[in-house]
Amino acid sequence: MNGPKPSWSFTLWFLQIHWPAAPEHVERCRAAGKSVETDCANFVRLLQPFNKTHVYACGTGAFHPQCTYVHLGHGAEEPLSLLSPTLESGRGQCPFSPREPFTARLSDGELFAGTSVDFMGANAAIFRTSVRGGSQHYIRTEAYDHNWLNEPDFVGSFSIPDTHSPDDDKVYFFFREKAVELDPWDQRVYSRVARVCKNDVGGKRSLINRWTTFLKARLVCSVPGPSGVDTHFDELEDIFVLETKDPQNPTVYGIFRTSSSLFRGSAVCVYSMASIRAAFNGPYAHKEGPDYRWVEFKGRIPYPRPGTCPSETYDAQHKSTKDFPDEVVSFMRQHQLMWEPVLPLGGRPVLTRVNSPYLLKKVVVDRVDAEDRPYDVLHLGTDDGKVVKALSIIKDNWETEEVVLEELTVFQSPAPILSMELSTKRDQLYVSSELGVAQLGLERCEFYGSDCAECCLARDPYCSWDGQTCSRYFPTSRRRARRQDVKYGDPWSQCPVSEDDSDSVAVKEVYGVEGNATFLECVPRSLQAELRWTVSDGRDKTLRQLPQDPEDRFLPLKRGLLVQRLDLSNAGLYTCTSHEHSYSVVLTRYRLHVIPNHSLHPTHYLQNHSDPPAPPGLSRTGTTGGGLSGFLGQSGGSVSGLRNSWQPPLRSYKDLQMVGAAGLSVDECEQLWHREKRRQQKLRVLKLKQENRKARVRRDSPPETPL
Numbered sequence: 001m002n003g004p005k006p007s008w009s010f011t012l013w014f015l016q017i018h019w020p021a022a023p024e025h026v027e028r029c030r031a032a033g034k035s036v037e038t039d040c041a042n043f044v045r046l047l048q049p050f051n052k053t054h055v056y057a058c059g060t061g062a063f064h065p066q067c068t069y070v071h072l073g074h075g076a077e078e079p080l081s082l083l084s085p086t087l088e089s090g091r092g093q094c095p096f097s098p099r100e101p102f103t104a105r106l107s108d109g110e111l112f113a114g115t116s117v118d119f120m121g122a123n124a125a126i127f128r129t130s131v132r133g134g135s136q137h138y139i140r141t142e143a144y145d146h147n148w149l150n151e152p153d154f155v156g157s158f159s160i161p162d163t164h165s166p167d168d169d170k171v172y173f174f175f176r177e178k179a180v181e182l183d184p185w186d187q188r189v190y191s192r193v194a195r196v197c198k199n200d201v202g203g204k205r206s207l208i209n210r211w212t213t214f215l216k217a218r219l220v221c222s223v224p225g226p227s228g229v230d231t232h233f234d235e236l237e238d239i240f241v242l243e244t245k246d247p248q249n250p251t252v253y254g255i256f257r258t259s260s261s262l263f264r265g266s267a268v269c270v271y272s273m274a275s276i277r278a279a280f281n282g283p284y285a286h287k288e289g290p291d292y293r294w295v296e297f298k299g300r301i302p303y304p305r306p307g308t309c310p311s312e313t314y315d316a317q318h319k320s321t322k323d324f325p326d327e328v329v330s331f332m333r334q335h336q337l338m339w340e341p342v343l344p345l346g347g348r349p350v351l352t353r354v355n356s357p358y359l360l361k362k363v364v365v366d367r368v369d370a371e372d373r374p375y376d377v378l379h380l381g382t383d384d385g386k387v388v389k390a391l392s393i394i395k396d397n398w399e400t401e402e403v404v405l406e407e408l409t410v411f412q413s414p415a416p417i418l419s420m421e422l423s424t425k426r427d428q429l430y431v432s433s434e435l436g437v438a439q440l441g442l443e444r445c446e447f448y449g450s451d452c453a454e455c456c457l458a459r460d461p462y463c464s465w466d467g468q469t470c471s472r473y474f475p476t477s478r479r480r481a482r483r484q485d486v487k488y489g490d491p492w493s494q495c496p497v498s499e500d501d502s503d504s505v506a507v508k509e510v511y512g513v514e515g516n517a518t519f520l521e522c523v524p525r526s527l528q529a530e531l532r533w534t535v536s537d538g539r540d541k542t543l544r545q546l547p548q549d550p551e552d553r554f555l556p557l558k559r560g561l562l563v564q565r566l567d568l569s570n571a572g573l574y575t576c577t578s579h580e581h582s583y584s585v586v587l588t589r590y591r592l593h594v595i596p597n598h599s600l601h602p603t604h605y606l607q608n609h610s611d612p613p614a615p616p617g618l619s620r621t622g623t624t625g626g627g628l629s630g631f632l633g634q635s636g637g638s639v640s641g642l643r644n645s646w647q648p649p650l651r652s653y654k655d656l657q658m659v660g661a662a663g664l665s666v667d668e669c670e671q672l673w674h675r676e677k678r679r680q681q682k683l684r685v686l687k688l689k690q691e692n693r694k695a696r697v698r699r700d701s702p703p704e705t706p707l
Helices: 023-031 273-280 326-334 452-458 602-608 639-645 653-659 666-700
Strands: 009-012 015-018 044-049 054-059 066-071 103-107 110-116 124-130 138-140 153-160 170-178 189-197 215-219 235-242 251-257 265-272 285-288 293-296 351-354 360-369 374-382 386-394 400-409 419-423 428-433 436-441 463-465 470-472 507-513 518-521 530-536 544-546 554-557 560-563 572-580 583-595 628-631
Touching (some): 103 153, 103 170, 110 153, 110 170, 124 189, 153 235, 170 235, 189 273, 215 273, 235 360, 251 374, 265 273, 265 360, 360 419, 374 419, 452 463, 452 470, 507 518, 518 583, 530 560, 560 572
Parallel strands (some): 507 583, 507 628
Antiparallel strands (some): 009 015, 044 054, 054 066, 103 110, 110 124, 153 170, 170 189, 189 215, 235 251, 251 265, 265 351, 285 293, 360 374, 428 436, 518 560, 554 560, 572 583
């Protein structure tokens, strides 16, 4: 848990522990120019399980990091308590600042941490510290050496076994840093994966208390482009290691963002441990030549291979890193960087978001067993408080398809998602931000509708049609009627064939005033569905596809159709149909009545009446017996809502709510406003050209001669 926890006290299983910073540390922090409210408190940055009864915790301690053990007790009735009467120094285990990125992993009584070790945050290192008491012996990367670490931002760390021998176990660190292999004036940031052996104890005569097995390689996440020009997502945001049945070969998921100033975007790339190990077993990078550039090292590599752990797997002669020959240790001082990068599976991201309203920040992955095969469901946290549930499907031609299952707004305010934890036993996803913690179910099959086709089109591995409703899919279930098609989403092959009876969908009556706008709401049941609108005038019942309007009055949106300027010819029967693959279904139908503008005089009428007259078939309460939607496409709107149809010209996208744009998101309203603004600007330019043309004609005409 790397994000900052509340200061002064923290909560474990709904019980609180009071743990403030020492007053002298608070005063020293304040004297150094830090804020008392946001910096000079004890922000809990680390909570790691130590054993069944204790948790190891570290806090910033008002820029004086400290660590201790938390006694959990043996039951719910036993209170929590801080075990150590005197706190231990947290330097090298916890950052000084509550906002500094860092990572830590407790393994076999030793804490492996990537953090800074000074007040200013300038000395960053990868540390190993024993937390079992007694000796405080530590191992770290070389200080102030850019070839080791160059202003890193740590993202995650994981302990992954390499072979069946525990002596080969390694800890992998994921971070981003300024690229040392580029020119000095090039300040680009690269993503890295680094590893150290867990049994590394440093060198004997050189690299004392320093890693002798530290290696790092570049993580590449890019979209191939024409002529070999790729679009790179260089900056690592989050990492998730998905455990598999083989503990030595988990699947690694990473979120990356672009560092380009031309566009903003996020991508998700997947890596195998085989490709990561291949990079570390490949050639080393090396500086040589008159211009001292980075090239591939082609000289003799000493034995045992630098970066391998002292174990009987590769070399039974050296029992400890202190037994390594001097040439191995000297080689490691100058060769931490590998030449070959780590490429993602498939050579490209499995999911991208470019110029999207949000950026991806956090990722957790759940491997779900479906009818045909397991699928990896991605739960992605965004910087505006949303959780996106998606999956990447590999087709028969080895191409991938992005499928967004859900997009949930978890918090009311657009606060970035700080952390996400997945509990497969409880089928829950826990999401946190600065506003609090939310608990989400992994599946919400009931929202996919009560029809077999809708459940199949959802393509959610968690859900299947059980013959009666869309419900949770269990691989061990013996129900023969269950239907699921995640790979293709083809309801024709899974569900009973039924005729599409559009006449069974009730028609909603909608009234609007000529020259004003109206919004016809139609919400698709699937994020992959395409909405198509048809209209008939009701007399010859001729259907025509929308939008087909030379004046561009119709604007299709994600949640419906906006008619920007009503005309008498726009009256008719509007049908919204959802299309996905080869399946289509009618979602809703509206009969739009357009009231002539000359029949209503708003200024005169509003001076003498409290409400405008109701159109034919509409009562004073705004309801009829036939499913009336009200004015301007707003469900259940009263007749007094017609007063809103007379408004001054639009000045901002917020004014769209006054012309019946209810149900639109802020992004859709802003898009519509900019579109309307461009249209008005074109009209002003055209008018200005006409006036200039008239003035030029008057100027060029000969003067009249007096009689």
